[in-house]
Amino acid sequence: GESVGLHLPTLSVQEGDNSIINCAYSNSASDYFIWYKQESGKGPQFIIDIRSNMDKRQGQRVTVLLNKTVKHLSLQIAATQPGDSAVYFCAETFGNEKLTFGTGTRLTIIP
Amino acid sequence: GAVVSQHPSWVICKSGTSVKIECRSLDFQATTMFWYRQFPKQSLMLMATSNEGSKATYEQGVEKDKFLINHASLTLSTLTVTSAHPEDSSFYICSARDLLRGTQPQHFGDGTRLSIL
Secondary structure (H helix, E strand, O other): OOOEEOOOOEEEEEOOOOEEEEEEEOOOOOOEEEEEEEOOOOOOEEEEEEEOOOOEEEOOOEEEEEEOOOOEEEEEEOOOOHHHOEEEEEEEEOOOOOOEEOOOEEEEEEO | OOOEEEEOOEEEEOOOOOEEEEEEEOOOOOOEEEEEEEOOOOOOEEEEEEEOOOOOEEOOOOOOOOEEEEEEEOOEEEEEEOOOOHHHOEEEEEEEOOOOOOOOOOEEOOOEEEEEO
16 A cells, blocks of 8 residues: 655764755655654654645744655754754545655754 | 643553543634554554544544543543443544644644553
């Protein structure tokens, strides 16, 4: 069936550096994508979203890039901080229906 | 805004017990709530979609008689794990969509850690 997956299960980044988390999706019909951050023992926290009619969206220290040609999504975090350490999930949906989550990437910020 | 609260946050009980988990939208109305299950080091897997005033829609492989869902109001959905067994131990997370906004993103609760002895 359709699935959303990530290339890297773990990522370690030096504090202050930029990080990039990648996600591949297989449902070409998906029209809305979201990045969530999940800290240990908590629920997912919304970071940023993007619709399929866009290829880039920026937030505070975060940027999401969407490449529909290769069905790839990425999350860029600028100037990483210790508080950025968490598991990051991409999620996709079509037609405002249920979300399908990727497998997750654990980001560790090295002091 | 857009706060979703789950209760309890953590429960330990004996095998065979039924456990009820509540999911509340605190500052918005939600006609639709979602229940997920997350095993350690894994992603969130959707169990069911809870619709206010109607029956829940369950994902394939999820037993509706095992996981009872009630969505009696626009701010409350409950998940009851009936006759729980050790294999039901997991992290259960709910989410809700803001009725007025109508679209994503879903807002998530902080989950309920269920441990069955």
